[in-house]
Amino acid sequence: NPGSVPSATSRLSPLPPEPYDRGATIDIPLDSSKDLKAKEKELQAREAELKKREQ
Numbered sequence: 001n002p003g004s005v006p007s008a009t010s011r012l013s014p015l016p017p018e019p020y021d022r023g024a025t026i027d028i029p030l031d032s033s034k035d036l037k038a039k040e041k042e043l044q045a046r047e048a049e050l051k052k053r054e055q
Helices: 003-014 017-027 032-054
Strands: none
Touching: none
């Protein structure tokens, strides 16, 4: 039954591009490399402070 082949392949196709693109634009600004490094440093500093408080 050749009519059933397209429906099977469409079910196996990857996620539609809309939500993926929306998430990418939110998570990845154009200057993301600089921002990510700054955020990593901030998070590491916060974690260090929390560890000091716990001890």
